[in-house]
Amino acid sequence: MKRNTIIGAVLAIGVVGIGFAFWMMWRPEIATVSEPRHAGRETLESGRRIVEAGDCAVCHTRPGGAYMAGGLLLVTPFGTLFTTNITPDPETGIGQWSLDAFERAMREGIARDGHFLYPAFPYVHYRKMSGADIADAYAFLMSVDPVKYTAPENHMVFPMNFRPLVSFWNLLFLHGDPLEPLPNRSAQWNRGRYLVEGTGHCSSCHSPLNLIGGEKSSELFNGGVVDGWTAPALRAMTEAQQPWNETQLVAYLKGEVAEGHGAAAGPMLPVSLSIAQLPAQDTHAIAQYILDLKKTSSDATSPPCTSGAKPSARTLPGASLFEGACASCHGSAAPMRVIESRPALASTSAVMADSPRNLIQTILQGIPMSASASSHYMPDFAHSLDDAHVAALAEYLRNESCATRPWTDLDKTIKSIRAQEQQP
Incomplete structure (x- = not known):
């Protein structure tokens, strides 16, 4: 009798567990729409600004690809993803999505057909947006040129290649409501x-x-x-x-x-x-x-900057590299410092940072030319400077700055960054 009771209890728990898992991992499909409603000029302009603020094109427009058509490769610890087409193409984009389907995706990370979206799409933050802003963003996206394009297949490792498991991730991290203004702040x-x-x-x-x-x-x-x-x-x-x-x-x-x-x-x-x-x-x-963001209790306090380079900086091997490769734009007497506001490198955030990673990346990759009139161009030095040169230049710039701690992992960081760039 006791044995039967235990078996019955285990079976009951199992049934409840299966039911809960099914409830967690299943979402219904939302009906398609044949043609989204056309919006007015003010709504479209509001939607454009919201889409810009959300950086939608940054992820949903691949290099050389059509605007919002997706296909950008995202490398994650759990595999590789390709961003989706969010143009109003009815077959490969979101042209058949209603506003309700779009808002569910933005707030819950669920596609129109009910499948779970990966949290590389930041719906955990978009759920904090107002309903009006989500509606305006939807109206704008439905107004862009439709593009017929299907992104390559994702390659996620087990178990994350089983999308329904994202429901349990959501249980841990998906919470909160649209943000309300705090009355005691401006x-x-x-x-x-x-x-x-x-x-x-x-x-x-x-x-x-x-x-x-x-x-x-x-x-x-x-x-x-x-x-x-x-x-x-x-x-x-x-x-x-x-x-x-x-x-x-x-x-x-x-x-x-x-x-x-x-x-x-x-x-x-x-x-x-x-x-x-x-x-x-x-x-x-x-x-x-x-x-206005304050320090947390774990943040270390940095001593204030004092002007002037360390006396030994000018004798370092990187000093001559700086004069040959950098001084024409970033030297104290460089005309480009005045004409195009090229910064003095020793005070930049990349040189002052605890990690040399951003300085090394900038040296190797440069800053590409863009369509923005305010942007700045810097050539890359990945092929003209070897690892020893990059390390020497970084060490020199760090010594020129007021940073108190030297970088001790330059060689390892440079090799790691170069290896990452060579990966497909």
């Missing part, structure tokens, strides 16, 4: 919070991730790593060794050279080109909110 600060935490999903890159790809809630905005680049911490930027102010951060966000810090490069460059399309008040709101 309208501009609240606008910045909405753009940074919601539409702009800044913490997706600027926070460390745990083993299953979720943001560490206790370390939000404490910095992360994206595509081999360091996404710097956004907390306490006004208290850094080389402090930021609102004017500098606004310039940086718009893809311009920020005096004393440099210009956006790597994964941040296309983001800055999107932000440059936003109204000025939005850019200032983003900067104001970021500059």
